[in-house]
Amino acid sequence: MKRAARQVIFYAILITLWVLLAKLKIWPPYIFPTPWGVLEALTGGFKDRSFWIAIAVSMKRMLLGYGISVALGMVLGLGVASNKFLEETMGGLLVSLQSLPSICWLPLAVLWFGLTEKAILFVVVMGSLLSVTIAMEDGRKQMPKIYGMAGRNLGARRFKLFWHVLLPASLPYIVTGLKQGWAFAWRSLISGEMIFVSLGLGQLLMMGRDLSDMSQVIAVMILIIAIGYIVDGLVFKTVERRLQNKWGLTPAT
Amino acid sequence: MTPNLHNAASQPSFAGEHRSTTRASAARWKTGAGPAVLPLPHAASETPKVSLQGISLSYKTNGSRLLAIDNIDLKVRAGEFLCIVGPSGCGKSTLLHLIAGLHKPTSGHVLIDDKVVEGTGTDRILIFQELGLFPWLTVGQNVEFGMKMKGLSTAEREEKTRYYLRLVHLSQFKDSYTHQLSGGMRQRVALARALATEPDVLLMDEPFAALDAQTRDLSCVVHISSRSDQARISG
Numbered sequence: 001m002k003r004a005a006r007q008v009i010f011y012a013i014l015i016t017l018w019v020l021l022a023k024l025k026i027w028p029p030y031i032f033p034t035p036w037g038v039l040e041a042l043t044g045g046f047k048d049r050s051f052w053i054a055i056a057v058s059m060k061r062m063l064l065g066y067g068i069s070v071a072l073g074m075v076l077g078l079g080v081a082s083n084k085f086l087e088e089t090m091g092g093l094l095v096s097l098q099s100l101p102s103i104c105w106l107p108l109a110v111l112w113f114g115l116t117e118k119a120i121l122f123v124v125v126m127g128s129l130l131s132v133t134i135a136m137e138d139g140r141k142q143m144p145k146i147y148g149m150a151g152r153n154l155g156a157r158r159f160k161l162f163w164h165v166l167l168p169a170s171l172p173y174i175v176t177g178l179k180q181g182w183a184f185a186w187r188s189l190i191s192g193e194m195i196f197v198s199l200g201l202g203q204l205l206m207m208g209r210d211l212s213d214m215s216q217v218i219a220v221m222i223l224i225i226a227i228g229y230i231v232d233g234l235v236f237k238t239v240e241r242r243l244q245n246k247w248g249l250t251p252a253t
Numbered sequence: 254m255t256p257n258l259h260n261a262a263s264q265p266s267f268a269g270e271h272r273s274t275t276r277a278s279a280a281r282w283k284t285g286a287g288p289a290v291l292p293l294p295h296a297a298s299e300t301p302k303v304s305l306q307g308i309s310l311s312y313k314t315n316g317s318r319l320l321a322i323d324n325i326d327l328k329v330r331a332g333e334f335l336c337i338v339g340p341s342g343c344g345k346s347t348l349l350h351l352i353a354g355l356h357k358p359t360s361g362h363v364l365i366d367d368k369v370v371e372g373t374g375t376d377r378i379l380i381f382q383e384l385g386l387f388p389w390l391t392v393g394q395n396v397e398f399g400m401k402m403k404g405l406s407t408a409e410r411e412e413k414t415r416y417y418l419r420l421v422h423l424s425q426f427k428d429s430y431t432h433q434l435s436g437g438m439r440q441r442v443a444l445a446r447a448l449a450t451e452p453d454v455l456l457m458d459e460p461f462a463a464l465d466a467q468t469r470d471l472s473c474v475v476h477i478s479s480r481s482d483q484a485r486i487s488g
């Protein structure tokens with residue numbers, strides 16, 4: 001409760017400062033927007049459904065791209081974790097590729113796929129695939145060996161072993177990586193959409209710039225932050241807590 | 254160091270001897286419940302259920318090799334109960350892991366019914382020293398796991414799960430998670446999980462360490478000893 005109160009006070013001060021600065025009119029509103037202007041842009045965007053459409057388009061791309069990279073990353077991570085040769089070769093490559101900002105894949109994607117939905121998906125997948133793969137690999141290594149042995153002992157083999165034992169056993173260890181993968185995917189998507197004009201939140205942001213509508217720019221930025229926060233803070237935190245409770249990793253309350 | 258092979262129902266054989274153990278008299282393990290359990294009369298019981306031929310295993314530990322099991326031969330027939338005793342670190346767990354197929358022997362073979370086996374199989378179920386219960390599954394789902402892997406029908410699995418949970422007095426904990434149980438209760442879950450898979454060879458790595466004497470006498474041992482077609486090896 002105390003923490004919530006402090007946060008309320010903090011944001012109240014922040015908004016008051018903003019209001020004050022806007023009232024002083026040092027800069028014109030297309031450079032420094034007013035809080036009410038942003039609020040208007042937000043409500044307006046939702047009212048004329050352009051925000052809803054952008055959110056739907058962006059989320060659809062996210063789910064698809066993130067889904068692909070989770071599925072691929074699990075296979076890759078598992079391969080790297082369980083094969084000495086792959087670990088020594090691919091392992092290093094994956095880590096070094098991670099230093100490449102995902103937007104660097106865009107030129108390549110555009111040449112391969114043209115200005116299509118596939119190009120955006122490719123950037124999103126490349127943005128999160130590596131962190132999902134590395135998380136999966138770490139998870140498999142951190143996971144106590146006894147589970148794999150117990151699974152094999154009870155007759156689980158190959159896919160069954162992976163699905164019924166190795167995957168659930170390493171879930172609490174990989175969920176953090178999955179969360180990071182989501183955050184990377186989200187960033188890649190927005191940057192991709194900004195360059196690559198075709199609906200979505202990133203494009204809405206660029207449209208605000210083209211129209212010199214600073215209020216819309218800020219409104220969309222708030223939207224991007226809010227969605228990122230909701231998914232991270234609500235979805236992943238809940239999943240993480242649930243997993244840890246169920247796996248007995250936290251003391252029972 | 255190698256463990257002594259200690260036949261529960263016959264003279265203990267000591268380290269270095271490693272000769273095949275004598276046939277256990279199953280009647281010794283007979284209990285009040287059910288008909289007398291006698292060794293099977295037909296010839297099949299004469300071929301050993303489990304036999305190890307010149308099994309050795311050495312662990313590679315950063316550069317050096319540690320010989321944990323040195324050339325062990327043993328035979329266990331169906332209906333027999335073999336106890337492996339020895340000080341901590343002498344290789345009891347290693348030997349049981351070898352029979353379960355979780356380790357590959359450096360040399361020698363593991364034979365089941367006179368056939369060389371490699372890798373794991375549901376004919377040999379091991380109760381691990383550290384149990385290895387799955388924390389993401391409930392007690393009931395843990396017990397059900399081996400049966401599910403074997404492809405038993407849902408109805409059959411449910412019935413057997415209920416039966417084996419009652420056997421270890423954990424019926425009311427079917428929907429609990431294993432971290433909500435005590436150490437001894439967990440050990441009983443591991444026992445039920447292994448028994449429910451109904452293996453030909455039951456391998457137990459210090460299975461009763463955390464059980465109280467009452468439970469030890471009453472439920473588990475009664476069951477373990479009531480199948481004449483099963484070989485059991487306990488470390």
Ligand SMILES: Nc1ncnc2c1ncn2[C@@H]1O[C@H](COP(=O)(O)OP(=O)(O)OP(=O)(O)O)[C@@H](O)[C@H]1O
Nearest residue numbers: 312313314319321340341342343344345346347348
């Ligand atoms: N994975 C491993 N890598 C290297 N050495 C090992 C490994 N597992 C066991 N050892 C060694 O092999 C020997 C036998 O170990 P094992 O676990 O079989 O003993 P144990 O008889 O079961 O002992 P305890 O009664 O304490 O359980 C020990 O000296 C141990 O240090």
Ligand SMILES: [Mg+2]
Nearest residue numbers: 345346382458
């Ligand atoms: Mg041991």
